[in-house]
Amino acid sequence: MKNLKIYYACIAIVAMLFTSCTQEESTPRAGEDGDVASISLGAVLSDLDRQGLLKQAIPECSEDAPAYARIVLTHDLGAVDVVIPINFDGTTFFTDYDDELEIPIPAGETTTSVSLTDFWVYAEEPGETTMPIWVAPKEGSDYENFVNDALPLNFELRAGSKKYVDVEVLCFDDRDVNLYGYQFFDLIPVPLIKFCLFGNFCPSEDGRHYVAGYSVTVWEGDAPEGDPIYTDVTNDVSMDEGTGDYYSDPLCFFLPDTEGTDTYYFEISIASTDEYEADNAGEVILEGSITDDEIKLFYNEETGAMDYYHFSYGCGDDNPPPFTDPNDTVERYKACLKEIGDSDAFGFSYLSLIGNEFTAQTWVPFMEPNATTPQHIHENASCDDAGGVVWPLDLEGGGYPVSDGSGSLFYSRTWTLTAAQIATLGNLENRTINLHEDAEGLPVISCGEYDSY
Known part of the structure; x- marks a missing residue:
């Protein structure tokens, strides 16, 4: 395990004692078609003190109170991905009643297998920029050892029951999102x-x-x-x-x-x-x-x-x-080709110089179909004033490349250069490329400035 940068705080076990948050309703007889069982989940902050980790530099956890939980789980008949409000009774936090967490029981069975795979807690309803404040770590992650039961949590759910499940969570810091076992985009919208x-x-x-x-x-x-x-x-x-x-x-x-x-x-x-x-x-x-x-x-x-x-x-x-x-040991250069005027000639040009082997490639996928496209390396570093032609990017047999019937142009050619030709090319980081509409060199439909990469 890599050296961990621990960014949790306010670490203490909260004893989660749940009270029913469901409406009064009759309990269906187990095993009949249409039987369900309901789940409520509680977020328990992991007690890192027992791990001896409170002596490390730990910033404070968010002071915001938990208000919503995003829950992802699977069961025998499907999957659930839902955001549910969190209730607080003065002592404990628990998810509110939601019919999304009424899990159907397969016909002819009295139980169904449930796997809780993702659990995030928010201080406000999740939106495009909302970050969680607590996250349950996953098995195989760097932080799995800081809880007793990392996700997934697997359990059997009986028809007609109202099951309550504790979920251990850690305070969340988006700088170390991968250490919880999630990809950053799972949590950061x-x-x-x-x-x-x-x-x-x-x-x-x-x-x-x-x-x-x-x-x-x-x-x-x-x-x-x-x-x-x-x-x-x-x-x-x-x-x-x-x-x-x-x-x-x-x-x-x-x-x-x-x-x-x-x-x-x-x-x-x-x-x-x-x-x-x-x-x-x-x-x-x-x-x-x-x-x-x-x-x-x-x-x-x-x-x-x-x-x-x-x-x-x-x-x-x-x-x-x-x-x-x-x-x-290659010198490589790249230019982003930007459209000029009404052109759709957007793409990239790549150059490489290995010894005296010079390769040029141009990739412009969206332009006029079946269009002959003259292209040249120009002497100046700016598209505002490209200057004269240093090197034509033509075909080996003469002429210039032609886009295909869908308007995609891919060009590649390699030259073996003399010392004089290498000197003519000069510092390619100070060059530009122009694509033209016709052989006369006018008008310019796209230009790019080369940088090393």
């Missing part, structure tokens, strides 16, 4: 964007391709700093019993998508599977930052369908930007 990856593995460049096993760690920002929002999330590579083939679904991540540009830093590590052994299992093979704007290029604007980032390790292929091999 922000818009999300989905990003998926899929990988291949080759034991040698001329060897066969395997479905890759890999793990991913993700941070917010453009560097691996602070607490990750995902840690060592691993894809599942399984064998199809019918065909004998190994397969894996893409590994997907939900990332915070706030106003403005959001950046996320990824580390992808190779892993062994039942099909192959990787000599360097656990080694980071790709890393780098990606923005929400780049992720949005993986979505089809009309259908909303999402493509995934496909990488290959050991297969002799240059992986697509923006992620790179940390062992490469």
Whole structure:
């Protein structure tokens, strides 16, 4: 377990003695169709004093009184995700009566199995920016040892009963949200964007391709700093019993998508599977930052369908930007292409220089269909005054790339440069790229300024 930064306070067990908060009603005979049983839950602050942790630096817990609980549970006939007011009788807190917590009993049975998976307590009704004040930690989390019973809580519920369940909670600090066993977006209400990856593995460049096993760690920002929002999330590579083939679904991540540009830093590590052994299992093979704007290029604007980032390790292929091999000594540059005028030519341009191998890639998914698009690297660092052409980004056989029938343009070309040509390119961090509507170079439909990454 990592060294913990403990941010709970006001830690004491509150003896929760519950009184019925249900209306007077007749109790159905157990086992009949339509039988139900009701649940009430209480938030018990964990007693860390018995753990000897009160001697550590612990800030004060929120002075706000609990007013609402969000409860997520499953039972034999379905699931419940509900926000319920919390009552206080002067001594104890307990959830109010709510018909959402009247759990149906399967026909012909007298009990049903219930699993409480999530429990958060709020000082006000949860909204778009409301933070919980108490949270019940989950099994497998860094904080599971600070309660007697971490979630999930599993129990049997009998028809006609009114069951009361204590739930141990810890004071919540959003700086350490992952240590409770939740992803930050489970508790912090922000818009999300989905990003998926899929990988291949080759034991040698001329060897066969395997479905890759890999793990991913993700941070917010453009560097691996602070607490990750995902840690060592691993894809599942399984064998199809019918065909004998190994397969894996893409590994997907939900990332915070706030106003403005959001950046996320990824580390992808190779892993062994039942099909192959990787000599360097656990080694980071790709890393780098990606923005929400780049992720949005993986979505089809009309259908909303999402493509995934496909990488290959050991297969002799240059992986697509923006992620790179940390062992490469490569100069890499990226420009966000911004539309000019009525154009829809939004996208990204990537440059890399490995020795004298110069590669340029342009990705513009939403523009005019079947359009020839001249593009050039220009001498100045600002789109306000791009200056003259330094390098044409043309096709090897001549001419310029053409968008496909859906208006998507993907261009990639590699040159082997002379020393004079490298000098002509100069410092690529001081260059811009222009996309044009016609071969004459006018008008400019998109421009981007290169930065190293």
